[in-house]
Amino acid sequence: MNILHISSSPRGRASESHRLSRKIVDLLLARHPAATVVDRMVGDGSLSHVDADYAISQHSTEDVSQEGTAATSAELIRELEGADIVVIGTPMHNFTAPSGLKAWIDHVVRVRWTFNVGHHGKVPLLRDRPVFVAVSSGGKFSEDGTRQPDFLTPYLKAVFAIIGLRDLTFLSVQGTAFGPEALAASRDQADRILQEHFRHLSP
Template identity: 60%
Template sequence: MKRILHVSCSPRGEVAESFRLARRIIERLQQNEPTAHLTHRVIGDGSLPHIDADHAQSQASDSDVSPVGSMARSEALIQELECAHCIVISTPMHNLAAPSALKAWIDHVVRVRRTFTITRSGKVGLLADRPVYVAISSGGRFSGELARQPDFLTPYLKAILPTIGLHDLRFFSVQGTNAAQEYVLQAREHAEQALQEHFTDCTATPCAHWRKD
């Protein structure tokens, strides 16, 4: 059975624009694989604490300091990632970057000796690659001719996720949610078209939606 892991990062939960976009992605994945099991990992509500002192210490030493506390939470979150055949991350842009909830999740799952290793030529990811769909919502625009702000969210995710072996990243966005409703509807339509194109292109190779194993 295929498994979808949805990491939901907006404090607005299920009414969030990014959650809405993620739902559209998940619907298409489930059309492709109707029996796929879906896990919602909700972190936007602040339920995921920051990593603790032992965890931070282990990142700077040669061995893991403690198997309890946030190291245990980290292990559970990493196992959830490992089980997933594809991952959907729904996230707003906060202050040009990732919201703190998403950053806290990344601090848990990007762990030396567990999801990446350090070599002479740099960090090497240890997770098997699989598709990661990123559903972003932003009040203003961060890409295209109408962008009026820098974007530290997508470049960051493009750098950090490959660090743990996740290279197959697919970005979709609804930008400009602070604009008038007609423009928000246009932005949603734009995202819908991008999804349509992506999933139509992939029908020739359905496996492209899922981890190969």
């Protein structure tokens, strides 16, 4: 059993989304003590944007280079293919994914590698597997009366479906900007939902 843990906040291990995603990893480890965990931090700017050769390859009939971003992409895709479960920690940035996570997505959603283009559109090439997404947001985005749109959840659902990942579970700590009491309540709520979710998971 391999767990791939993607953490995409610029605040790294101190971040709220990392904290929640790490909790999910720990719950998975409690169920699968022999599992290995690959930690991939993508929020600190260390993952570059895709380069020109990679961009050209995305609309060509073959890869124009195996170096630069293509090599990084190959490594990240290998990690993803080797994972039985994926856990992603992500803040909401400007209603959607932070740039570090977007850069990772640009590297792994790759034509001929993780999807093909057929007569009827894109055809996924990866086998499905559980993907847990732990979201942290300053405001609220999923309750009645929320004052902001949520492009993060539908975006991740749509983009992961392209490569074959459809078994997505979203958990969140929302309202981190509303003060310590609200944060504590939001954390408690996320913990309760998480425990409940794992109680009902098949072994």
